[in-house]
Amino acid sequence: MKTSSGTTGLILNEPLLWEKGQKGRCAFSFPEDDVDSSPLDPELASGGPDFPDLGEVDVVRHYTRLSQWNFGVDTGMYPLGSCTMKYNPKINEKMAGLKGLAGAHPLLAGHLSQGALKMMFELEGLLTEITGMDAATLQPAAGAHGELTGMLVIHAYHQSRGSARTKIIVPDTAHGTNPASAALCGYQPVSVASSEQGILSPEAIAAVMDEDTAGIMVTNPNTLGLFEENIRQIAGIVHEKGGQVYCDGANMNAVMGIVSMGAMGVDVLHLNLHKTFSTPHGCGGPGSGPVCVREHLARFLPVPRVIEKNGVYALSEDCPESIGKLHAFYGNFGVMVKAYSYIRTMGADGLKKASQLAVLNANYIKERLKDVFHLPYDRPCMHECVFSDKIQSAGKITTLDMAKRLMDYGFHPPTIYFPLVVHGALMIEPTETESKENIDLFIEALKSIAREAEENPELLRQAPHKPKVTRLDEVAAARKPQLAG
Amino acid sequence: MRYLPHTPDDIAAMLRVTGAGDLDDLFSTIPLNCRRKKDLNLPEPLTEWELKAHMNALSEAMAVAPDYQVYMGAGSYEHFIPETVPCLIGRSEFVTAYTPYQPEISQGTLQAIYEYQTLTARLLGMEAANASIYDGASALAEALLMAARITRRKKVALSRLIHPMYRRVVRTYLEPGGHEIVELPYLEDGRTDLSLLDAIDDLAAVAVQSPNFFGCIEDLKTAATRIHGQGGLMIAAFTEPLAYGILKNPGDQGADIACGEGQSLGIPQAFGGPALGMFASRMKYVRSMPGRLVGKTLDREGRKGFVLTLATREQHIRREKATSNICTNNTLCALAAAVYMASLGGTGIHKLAAMNRDKAEYLKKALKEAGFSVCFEAPTFNEFVVKFPAGFEKTYLRLMDQKIVAGLALAPYYPELSEHYLLCVTETKTRQDLDALVKEVSK
Structure with missing residues (x-):
């Protein structure tokens, strides 16, 4: 354990909110009550909700203590595969908090909201340049929301050609959101297995692509961290039958400045600003899932569109073929500000360098750990590498055991048991913002865990030992759900 | 780039482990026809200080409180947020x-x-x-x-x-x-x-x-x-x-x-x-x-x-x-x-909600007394609809120049409701603000 940065320190217990406080306390600074009271008809009125009354110090200590039970990117390396947990620059948070941007009403007249509209217009342009696509919408609020938007665009495209298709091809390595998003449009997902090399073969696609199939949803680089080398040929097969190619851009962090999604044959692509463009993940959101399309699909994008004329920006509803609205207003504007700030800070060379280093870090980990863990696809990887628990499972140690033990060493575990095509998968995405010495520590920790798996397996089965709680009873939680106190 | 920690020595040492000659070699599995032909054409990178200046300019091109008095709700509400x-x-x-x-x-x-x-x-x-x-x-x-x-x-x-x-x-x-x-x-x-x-x-x-x-x-x-x-x-x-x-x-x-x-x-x-x-x-x-x-x-x-x-x-x-x-x-x-919600507590949320209702009722009553029509009789919370006289749009634009946004015109959403405006009053407005608004719309 000499290389471990995981240790224990004094953290404090904290009760539930409603186990604290005293009736009559308040942590809110009330403005003067300067008008007469107008009580509601008692038929409509209530005494208000049963909330605890807390003072400002009660509230501050409560959430400060809770925060200390958490692990974030700012705490340490968070190599959660497919989630791109890179460093989230502090300056970008500050920019999103600027008074004029954070305090703006979404229905302000155009001449009162030029700053926000200009930023959105420019961000759409930056994203189309980075992806090699032709047009973008920023409206989707998360990646899965972007997938739904993209599927609706494809649905509208087929409808405009008088063709009602019913199926969509989804590889077995896809994120679960892909089939779920397609199903919302009424498409039946057709699963296709990847080849022995971990990528799609043109033959497998040709075998299922027909004129009743709306297209394909492909993740490239895929969830095994591999580049879909046959993508151009696959796109050709799909296009020939009148289908459209949807790319899940969750893994765009591997290929900025290197790949053109347009050249690759992609018609629709969603991005995750909270992955590739460094906006924080916020315990699970808010994210932002812009969708980029080729020219022939631009007319279907959600409304309103941001337009520019002689240096004046406006919102336009003049898009008769649009799929409609996906969000009450324009999407997660505050998240867009952070992504915009990131892109303007990085520039072209910085973004390309980020992708190169993300890929370097992943390949370095892959090479240094492949003697210790089974590597099902031993090929150059992109931004993440996927191991299996084949070697350790012989000694009845699972991926879960190893993941839990990593916490004791001071690391967030990788994504586990995904993609489903790898047994006991450990999906490691270090991102470019981890230094060589952090990565070396991570590698040493995993090597040490592999040794422990042989010498003292019980240590792993009982892990983690250092966090505030140990493994929790998830079966009981689901059997008798207690969702509120 | 300050977010990228790798030194040239780090990169060289890591490349040796991977067997790649240089960073470009890492992408050898990507077919040439999928690659970009040209470098990304993006604006030159900004320093932290340049970014601040740039974003401040965007922020200043927005109409927000306290410079502006905005009486629009319609799904987005201006409330005081405790620090x-x-x-x-x-x-x-x-x-x-x-x-x-x-x-x-x-x-x-x-x-x-x-x-x-x-x-x-x-x-x-x-x-x-x-x-x-x-x-x-x-x-x-x-x-x-x-x-x-x-x-x-x-x-x-x-x-x-x-x-x-x-x-x-x-x-x-x-x-x-x-x-x-x-x-x-x-x-x-x-x-x-x-x-x-x-x-x-x-x-x-x-x-x-x-x-x-x-x-x-x-x-x-x-x-x-x-x-x-x-x-x-x-x-x-x-x-x-x-x-x-x-x-x-x-x-x-x-x-x-x-x-x-x-x-x-x-x-x-x-x-x-x-x-x-x-x-x-x-x-x-x-x-x-x-x-x-x-x-x-x-x-x-x-x-x-x-x-x-x-x-x-x-x-x-x-x-x-x-x-x-x-x-x-x-x-x-x-x-x-x-x-x-924890900061307000049960006592506080009741008090704040009542304050929102009271202030909105105050404005509603004052507008009625000034001769405007409050069209819908059902009880309201902190928003209500007022019908202003024909030609009010001019007044609305004049008020905007005076940094007051006098509600949201309903006609784009309900074509039958021309000259109808949806007004919102929260705890952020004082009685003085409301009196001033009534005076201005009556001009």
């Missing part, structure tokens, strides 16, 4: 964590969300709330889809007094799946005409917003009784949850699902997002609910702890058969709402 809210949710351990997949090192998020679920359920009079949906509009769309799943029916009824943009989002979500949407008209008093409900068969649900888009408080109880009579579900929508600080909650009035926008609860307006889709239902429907849920349990040593639960509803397990495609939601916004 504790951004300060606490801005802690790195919250901001830079992801979905709590590893509960042992995510207990902070998990307990906070369990508490958010509890406060939300109590506010709305429901038994279970999820960890959030994107916004009020997508929450309503998800609620209607949930009702359709539960009842196995395809037709839903929507009040025309639900936020017009929410109704558009509902169409986007529901129509491709073959759902039928019926809109219920409104009565002269500014509430939904529920009499039509009895004439429509096979409804999965009726959705009514209260306070509605005109600010009027709806009769949710009657809506619930009628829809339950024909086996459908009652969905109570909202854009201004603060109202439930003084109003009877949706659960008490028979709603099966309550959903809406939580921006009002300590979240900046931010030009419309990120916001907070609040979503709650009766416990018996929880297994049909979309989104993440946090539940209480014990660890191996019998200590209390929290985990994500009922995941078998979700896309990563059920794939195309999931209750929703949602994955990333708006948790940090839910956390903001929890800190805000």
